[in-house]
Ligand SMILES: Nc1ncnc2c1ncn2[C@@H]1O[C@H](COP(=O)(O)OP(=O)(O)OP(=O)(O)O)[C@@H](O)[C@H]1O
């Protein structure tokens with residue numbers, strides 16, 4: 001599964017938000033999209049998911065445009081978790097995760113044993129097994145986020161598009177969830193495109209970063225190249241120091257102005 | 259919803275419908291007691307001879323008047339309830355029903371024009387049916403479900419409804435002699451039902467209901483919103499359009515033969531959701547069973563309370579439905595099923 005976007009332009013309600021974005025993800029790769037608020041990260045993800053008509057440019061998922069693929073077929077190949085997933089109040093965690101099996105169900109068929117197994121495995125991976133019968137409304141923010149990710153995994157996709165998948169997770173769950181996604185991917189699982197606000201985390205898990213600013217790509221490459229003090233200062237207007245952790249990966253430390 | 263509780267609700271709904279049907283065929287002006295009614299009915303089954311002498315007139319009353327009327331009430335109740343539940347699924351709003359896109363006003367105009375023009379027999383239901391479909395087609399064209407939000411469509415439906423009502427008032431104004439007949443139709447009635455009234459709407463009823471039921475699971479998925487449903491492989495706009503068309507067809511078939519009967523489409527699905535949860539996989543078929551039973555009971559009351567005179571059935575459903583609805587609302591846990 002390879003994904004390639006070239007010169008992507010897209011408008012929201014008549015305002016152009018992406019002004020020609022290029023990016024690509026090889027089979028089994030992990031691309032992190034970073035950038036300040038309003039840079040267009042979520043919009044790019046929606047475009048990659050085939051949910052947004054492009055004004056110009058092209059997106060190819062193994063050579064096919066996701067916006068033109070048959071939806072069922074597309075939903076079997078790629079799963080998308082928005083920044084703020086809708087959590088229907090009346091559903092239990094299990095019912096919600098089972099929605100991920102929709103692209104595999106005939107119009108009249110009820111979820112079968114294999115669907116329940118796929119949902120069960122996804123919930124187990126995300127440590128939701130104790131919560132399967134709980135209503136979504138009773139979950140904490142982090143538990144909801146894990147439920148949304150479980151639904152995406154139940155789709156058994158070849159590409160995972162995750163918009164801020166860890167924004168509500170504590171540091172332990174953050175490492176656990178990202179570690180799990182990384183494990184899946186290393187195991188021949190889906191390639192990943194995720195937006196992440198935490199720059200250090202982005203550098204630790206993704207193998208390439210795209211830094212967006214005002215709807216354009218400001219920098220692209222491996223973490224060492226993108227996470228530099230000058231670039232971060234220029235794009236975010238933030239004062240940071242970039243150190244190295246014991247494995248040599250960049251650690252971005254915000255510093256207070258003297 | 260546990261499996262056990264789910265099965266219990268199904269059993270309850272079936273038992274309720276059977277009890278209502280039994281009540282419908284036995285209660286009322288006729289010389290037959292329950293035992294005789296049962297014998298006559300069983301006697302109709304091929305190859306069965308229950309025996310026993312029954313007055314041929316009573317027998318004819320039961321088979322040619324009472325039975326088709328009870329079955330028509332059941333059919334109309336089932337259609338109105340499933341259409342209401344379908345509309346509620348499309349608009350994600352428990353307070354809409356199948357009259358929301360102007361179908362009632364359209365049926366009213368059609369029936370009025372037909373009655374004023376002196377039509378009789380099956381021409382009135384045919385005109386009502388055509389009026390209902392025309393109104394909804396207009397509303398769909400004006401507020402197309404495909405591209406705009408569902409609230410735009412609802413507003414278009416309200417506008418079309420008002421327009422058709424105004425047209426109906428205008429027609430009536432020039433024909434005050436037909437007032438009583440028109441109002442009798444508008445308030446709904448199953449009096450005079452015979453087997454042709456039952457057969458006529460059946461094809462539309464079957465097709466409309468099948469379309470709605472076939473989308474039950476997909477309506478459930480729409481709960482996650484437009485974009486996520488699309489990312490799960492669905493076409494939300496297409497689903498909404500199909501369900502609206504199916505539900506409209508079912509409701510129009512009912513309205514054509516029964517006139518305007520309110521409340522069933524809102525109260526019944528609401529009660530079902532209280533008992534069985536919000537999944538359309540359960541709500542749609544259960545609403546049909548409960549709606550059928552509810553309308554059979556309402557019609558039984560309509561023809562017995564003031565016997566030998568009849569109450570309009572629309573008055574009965576409103577009189578039964580409003581307090582029931584208030585009671586349901588008051589006993590609904592906040593944050594529970596909507
Ligand atoms: N419907 C809309 N009409 C016009 N502009 C919009 C619309 N929706 C979003 N935008 C703008 O598009 C830009 C990109 O939005 P997007 O959600 O992609 O940003 P983002 O990078 O994901 O930001 P964040 O980090 O806050 O999630 C923002 O400036 C936003 O205000």
Ligand SMILES: [Mg+2]
Pocket residue numbers: 041042043083163
């Ligand atoms: Mg965003």
